[in-house]
Structure formats: structure tokens, C-alpha cells
Amino acid sequence: MNSVRVGVGGVLQDNKGRLFLLKRKKAPEVGCWSIPGGAVEYGETVEEAIIREFGEETGLADCTARFIGYTDYILPSENAHWCSLFFAMHSCNTEWVVNREPDKHEKIGWFAWDDLPENLSQNTQRALNIYRKWYEENCP
Numbered sequence: 001m002n003s004v005r006v007g008v009g010g011v012l013q014d015n016k017g018r019l020f021l022l023k024r025k026k027a028p029e030v031g032c033w034s035i036p037g038g039a040v041e042y043g044e045t046v047e048e049a050i051i052r053e054f055g056e057e058t059g060l061a062d063c064t065a066r067f068i069g070y071t072d073y074i075l076p077s078e079n080a081h082w083c084s085l086f087f088a089m090h091s092c093n094t095e096w097v098v099n100r101e102p103d104k105h106e107k108i109g110w111f112a113w114d115d116l117p118e119n120l121s122q123n124t125q126r127a128l129n130i131y132r133k134w135y136e137e138n139c140p
Contacts, residue, residue: 007073007082008050009037009123010065010089011131012058012097018110019128020097022057024121025106028078032121033109035128037084050087057105059098060091069130073123086127088134 012020012035021033036057040049050065065087073082099108111117113132120128 002079002081004081004083006040006046007037007084008040008046008053008087009035009084009127010050010054010063010087011035011068011127012054012063012089012091012094013131013135014094014110016110018112019116020058020094021109021111021117021120021124022099022105023107023109024104026104028075028080029121029123031106032119032124033117034121034124035086046085047087050085050089054089055100057099057101058108059096059100060093062093063089063091065089068134071123071126071130073126075122082123084123084127086130088131 023033024030036054038053040046047065051063054063055061068086068088070085073084099105
């Protein structure tokens with residue numbers, strides 16, 4: 001039986017205006033760059049999920065999250081349907097980011113808006129569009 005899962009993703013921008021991305025080793029969208037995130041676990045709020053996922057993937061324990069939007073992420077080729085909630089993340093310690101899950105992520109990187117990798121995951125493209133609009137409206 002097919003089901004819809006709830007996922008969270010976080011956009012982290014450092015004080016130089018660069019965005020943090022991870023290069024995926026596992027499905028969905030192997031080889032694409034994506035924002036940190038993952039599935040919401042039973043009994044967990046979406047805010048708890050993004051803080052947990054961000055910590056698991058980046059090592060940052062001081063993050064705060066602000067909801068900025070959502071999208072449906074449907075990949076028929078992978079029989080996957082996610083309702084993805086996106087958050088703007090904040091950390092005072094962005095220089096401490098590490099790849100805490102090298103089995104899931106080939107590498108990590110910081111990218112300027114005008115130098116983003118071409119192979120962004122579909123969901124990351126959507127998240128960055130939502131983030132950019134939110135940022136322009138809320139962080140002049």
C-alpha cells in the first residue's frame with residue numbers, strides 16, 4: 001500500500017550568505033545536493049524533528065528553526081510521496097558543521113546563491129525558492 005510521509009528540511013545560511021548543502025549517497029535522488037532533513041518520527045513534532053535531523057546530519061546542537069513553507073514531493077519513479085515542511089535554521093556556530101552521516105552523504109559544502117551546484121534535488125530547489133522569498137520579506 002502506498003502512503004504519504006511527512007518530512008522536514010532546513011535551510012542554513014551562514015553570516016557570509018552561503019547556503020549549507022549535503023551531497024546524497026542514498027535515495028531519493030542519489031548524487032544530488034540537498035538541504036539537511038528527514039522523516040518525522042511517530043510522536044515527534046515537526047519542530048523536534050528538524051532540530052533532531054539537523055543535529056544528526058551536521059553536528060550542530062544549538063539550532064533554532066522557523067517554519068517557512070511546505071510542498072508535496074512526489075517521486076513516482078521511487079514510489080515516494082512526501083509532504084515536506086521547510087524551516088529557516090539559525091546557528092551561532094556554523095563553522096562547526098561536519099558530515100555526521102558519511103554513509104548517507106558523500107560530502108558537504110557551503111555555496112553562494114550565485115554558485116549553487118547544478119544537481120540540486122527537486123525538493124531542495126523548492127525549499128530554496130521558498131527560503132529566498134521568505135528571506136527577502138523578513139530579513140531586509
